[in-house]
Every structure is written in C-alpha cells, then in structure tokens.
Amino acid sequence: GNSVTQMEGPVTLSEEAFLTINCTYTATGYPSLFWYVQYPGEGLQLLLKATKADDKGSNKGFEATYRKETTSFHLEKGSVQVSDSAVYFCALSKGDSGGSNYKLTFGKGTLLTVNP
Amino acid sequence: ETGVTQTPRHLVMGMTNKKSLKCEQHLGHNAMYWYKQSAKKPLELMFVYSLEERVENNSVPSRFSPECPNSSHLFLHLHTLQPEDSALYLCASSQDPLALGTEAFFGQGTRLTVV
Numbered sequence: 001g002n003s004v005t006q007m008e009g010p011v012t013l014s015e016e017a018f019l020t021i022n023c024t025y026t027a028t029g030y031p032s033l034f035w036y037v038q039y040p041g042e043g044l045q046l047l048l049k050a051t052k053a054d055d056k057g058s059n060k061g062f063e064a065t066y067r068k069e070t071t072s073f074h075l076e077k078g079s080v081q082v083s084d085s086a087v088y089f090c091a092l093s094k095g096d097s098g099g100s101n102y103k104l105t106f107g108k109g110t111l112l113t114v115n116p
Numbered sequence: 117e118t119g120v121t122q123t124p125r126h127l128v129m130g131m132t133n134k135k136s137l138k139c140e141q142h143l144g145h146n147a148m149y150w151y152k153q154s155a156k157k158p159l160e161l162m163f164v165y166s167l168e169e170r171v172e173n174n175s176v177p178s179r180f181s182p183e184c185p186n187s188s189h190l191f192l193h194l195h196t197l198q199p200e201d202s203a204l205y206l207c208a209s210s211q212d213p214l215a216l217g218t219e220a221f222f223g224q225g226t227r228l229t230v231v
Contacts, residue, residue: 004158032217043120043206043222044159051217089159093217103172103213104220106159 002027006090006107013080013114021075021110023064023090031094033057033066033073034104038087047075047088080114087111119143122207122223129197130231137192137226139207147213148190149220150182153204165190166213197230204228 006023013019025031032051036044048057053068062077073090090107120141129135141148150162164172165184179201181193190207204227208220 034219036222041224043122043224044208044220045222046219049217049219103161103164104159108156108158 002031002092002094002105004090004092004105004107006088006110008108008110009087010111010113013112015082015114015116016079017114019075019077019080019084019112021088021090021112023073023075023107025071025073025090025092027071027092027094027105029094030068031092033064034091034093035062035064035073035075036089036091036106038089038109040086044089080112082114082116085112085114120207120209120221120223122205122226124226125224126227126229128229128231129194131197131199133197134193134195136194137205137207137228139190139192139223141188141190141207141209141221143209143211143221145209145211145221146187147210148184148187149208149210150190150192151206151208151222153206153225159206163192164213171213194228197228199230202228202230 003026034049035047037047038044048059050057050066056065064075087109089109091104123138147166152160162176163182168184183191204225206225207223210218210220
C-alpha cells in the first residue's frame with residue numbers, strides 16, 4: 001500500500017537557520033505530493049504541493065521538489081523564523097488500484113521549534 | 117478562517133455518554149472527511165463522504181457513526197467510547213475526492229477526552 005516516511009522530530013533551530021525535513025514515499029505510479037503545516041491549536045493547512053515528477057512546490061519561502069528517482073519530497077527553507085514553529089506533515093494522494101478513489105496518506109509529522 | 121468550522125473545540129465525555137461532533141464547510145465542496153489524530157501516530161482517515169454518500173469507511177468501530185445530511189454538514193456521533201479514543205478529530209473538505217492532486221481544507225479540530 002501507499003506510505004509516507006518523514007524524519008523524526010523534534011527539530012530545533014535558531015532563527016535564520018537553514019531547514020530540511022526529509023520525506024520519502026512508497027506508492028505505485030505517480031502520486032501527488034503535499035506538505036501540510038499545523039500551527040499550535042489549529043488544523044492542518046496546505047503549505048505546498050507538486051503533482052508530477054520534477055515539479056517544485058513553493059510557498060512562504062518553503063520549497064520541495066518531487067523526485068521520482070529517489071521517491072522523495074524534502075521540505076527546505078533557507079532562513080526560518082520563529083513564526084515557522086509548527087508540525088509539518090508530508091502527504092501523498094494516490095488512487096486505489098481501481099484508479100477511481102483518491103485519498104491522502106500522511107506521514108507522522110515533524111515538530112519544528114525555532115528559537116529567537 | 118479556513119472555511120471549515122468544527123464544534124465543539126474541546127469535549128470531555130464519559131464512556132457511557134453519547135455526544136456528537138459537528139463540521140460545517142462554506143467552500144462549496146463536494147467531499148468531506150473525518151480524520152483521527154493521535155499522539156505519535158499518522159493521521160488516520162476514518163470516513164469519506166462524496167455528495168452526501170459514504171464512499172470510504174476505514175474499518176472504524178461502530179461506536180463512531182458518521183452522518184452527512186447535506187454537502188455542507190458532517191457529523192460524527194459518538195457512543196460508549198473508550199479512553200484510547202481520546203484524540204484530536206479533524207474534519208476536512210475538498211472539491212472532489214476523485215481528482216488527482218486535490219487539496220483538502222481542514223477545520224481546527226475537536227480535542228476529545230474520554231474519561
């Protein structure tokens with residue numbers, strides 16, 4: 001079946017540090033890939049997505065590139081801020097074998113804390 | 117404001133109680149979902165409704181009973197729950213569950229504690 005593996009947290013960084021959160025996936029064919037963010041006390045919000053190989057999703061300074069050859073979708077940001085402190089979820093969307101029903105499969109989430 | 121509203125935000129209930137969680141979306145979407153978020157575990161998809169018809173039920177115990185009276189409202193009826201059912205329950209909606217790359221919009225969740 002489909003699965004998503006992302007790096008275990010928590011990750012603690014100082015402001016303006018470089019961020020990488022690794023994500024790899026297992027799925028047949030060509031899933032769509034997503035990063036969602038959950039701020040404290042909130043639901044999940046879409047951060048960025050990519051729907052085909054070599055696509056780069058970007059938003060709010062975050063980027064992730066869909067790498068089919070390594071089945072990865074690592075999240076990066078060049079300079080993190082305190083306000084980026086949140087839990088980050090990697091996810092994929094892929095149809096069942098019948099190809100007619102798409103659903104999101106999430107990783108376990110990575111807690112990021114950015115200190116001033 | 118995400119367009120998906122869940123009530124209540126917090127709920128404490130005994131194992132013999134009956135309660136309901138409510139979700140409402142103002143986005144004109146056709147699909148709605150219930151997810152369970154437990155500590156240290158991936159989000160678990162519980163139910164999917166498309167055009168008010170249940171299209172997915174991921175082996176969820178019968179003590180959880182969903183209801184979708186129209187495309188804007190989704191309920192999760194709870195009865196005789198167990199302490200291990202304590203979790204954050206998230207509602208989500210999307211334009212269409214059948215479209216590849218479809219984005220899901222989430223509510224803020226209901227933090228449920230079963231005592």
